[in-house]
Amino acid sequence: MASSDQHQSPETTDLRLLIFHRSPKYGNTFLPKLKTLYRVLDPLDESDPSLLPLSGSVRIMLCIGATPVTSDTLDKYPNLECIVGTSAGFDHFDLAECRRRGIRVTTAGDSFSDNVADFAVGLLIDVLRRVSAADRFVRAGSWPIKGKFPLGSKVGGKRVGIVGLGSIGSRISKRLEAFGCSIAYTSKRMKPNVPFRFHSNIHDLAINSDVLILCCSLTKETHHIVGKEVLTALGKEGIVINVGRGALVDEKELVQFLKRGEIGGAGLDVYENEPYVPKDLFVLDNAVLSPHIAASTPESFEALEELFTYNIQAFFSNKPLQAQIEYD
Template sequence: MKPTLLILTQVSPHHRDAIAAVFDILYAPDAASRADQLATHGERIRAVLTIGSTGLSAADIDAMPALELVCALGAGFENIAVAHARARGIVVANGAGTNDSCVADHAFALLLATVRAVPQLDAATRAGTWRTALPLRPNVSGKRLGIVGLGTIGRRIARRGEGFDLEIGYHNRTPRGDAGYRYFDNIGALAEWADYLVVATPGGPDTRHLVDARVLAALGPAGFLVNIARGSVVDTEALASALRAGQLGGAGLDVYESEPEPPSILLDCPNVVLTPHVAGWSPEAIAASVAQFLENARRHFAGQQVLTPVA
């Protein structure tokens, strides 16, 4: 008999078919269906597949007495009640490593689009405006790239930065002994040094509004911010104020505090490029994430350790 799996995030029919070969699926990608499935089938659910932003609360966990495995489809797990799950002996795993390249690619797409004002140039061209009537945009290459969070995604961003002849600096809770980049123990000092600041740190209460008005002021009117981490890391109101006052050169955001609603306070700000939290989404990345989930599940139900346990 297949174990019952509750899926709390959007999964394509193709990938649901692959998962259904292993699990009896309960599909609940929205709050209403989630509550209904927990109320109706909570007693028999043995595994949950979610994402970091959706998470899984302690109350949800308590509604599933047979639960033994919780997996995040991506790397993030900030809204999963990990400590509560562990106290129940539930294994928690994530999709670490499956979409790192995709996210790093997107970070650079946002950086290029923002620094070179690609959306504005596209709109101007469609309106019949020729280059002589437009302001010059700076080079991307040959500048200083500051990375907030030098994990696996941060490292991939750094490697792409090297390809653009960028000098790399980073801020982490502790320095990385195997990283040959300049370390800053203070994010404000990193922002003051950098031309570009890319946020790649985990979300959660420890990093909420880490990028605040002080950091944005240090980055300055010639500086550019990119966030592919979590919207909570950047103070949205401070960002809007800095952009409107000309105190920041521009921002490229894949994530924002108002998700899934667009950040209304930023919509009329100059030089902002927005995408709808898709940095980690590509056919290749999603396929790899689903495959890793299935391997973690196979290992767990075979009595083996999962590949990517959440520490």
């Protein structure tokens, strides 16, 4: 079906300017389709002479992944009104500056939530039941030689502390209840209509948990919330799962705790200095390591594309945006 979007006059198209903002590490998967709908400015495309003249007029930006948006970035687009984000997190935005300039900002909303929750549970089962370690053991040909593989620990009955009971955390809790885990959480504030025990700080949660799952946003307040004290509170058998952001954890401390056996294990999808992972972790059997893939499946990218396409259209039609960040 020929949509009116695809057959608008050049003048109209010119009015619908969009900045495609991304660091070079991200691909341009969405670009060809966007170009059929909008006059797209791509700062990475140096062959486009219209970038500079049009930068002053552009009102909306599509920000790919965790590409930083600083006050310097914003200075380049003085008429920006809206940033459509494609990441579940928002630590890459200078939100104070966006707020000051009256710029609305959206995120990936729930597009990734099921995937991240699935992956968090996968990491937890892997660490507890030693799935990846078992796979290494079999592939190394050790089974006929060594015989017994060291026992893992049962998932059911574990006390799981969820740090950030938002769209991801609540999905994790739903899954883990089906395994017979008991759930508690900490969050900015206590959630109404939630049957789980609330702890007002992560230290109390850690003391009362066998497992901590980090799935909150990275903000000034949550930077390094898991450090020496929380790891000590979690204890020798404790497990940390991080599907949030690397800097939620003091990574150096975590590595030391894992190496010395002062916590039981860790399942990590995110790191402080991606794509660099502390090499000390590579030889540890009590760690499961993945390269920031919890959110990523073809299904989640489809959901994401649907959401940001909606948001761009909504902006141009003066309709309400979805998954918009609320300024406190």
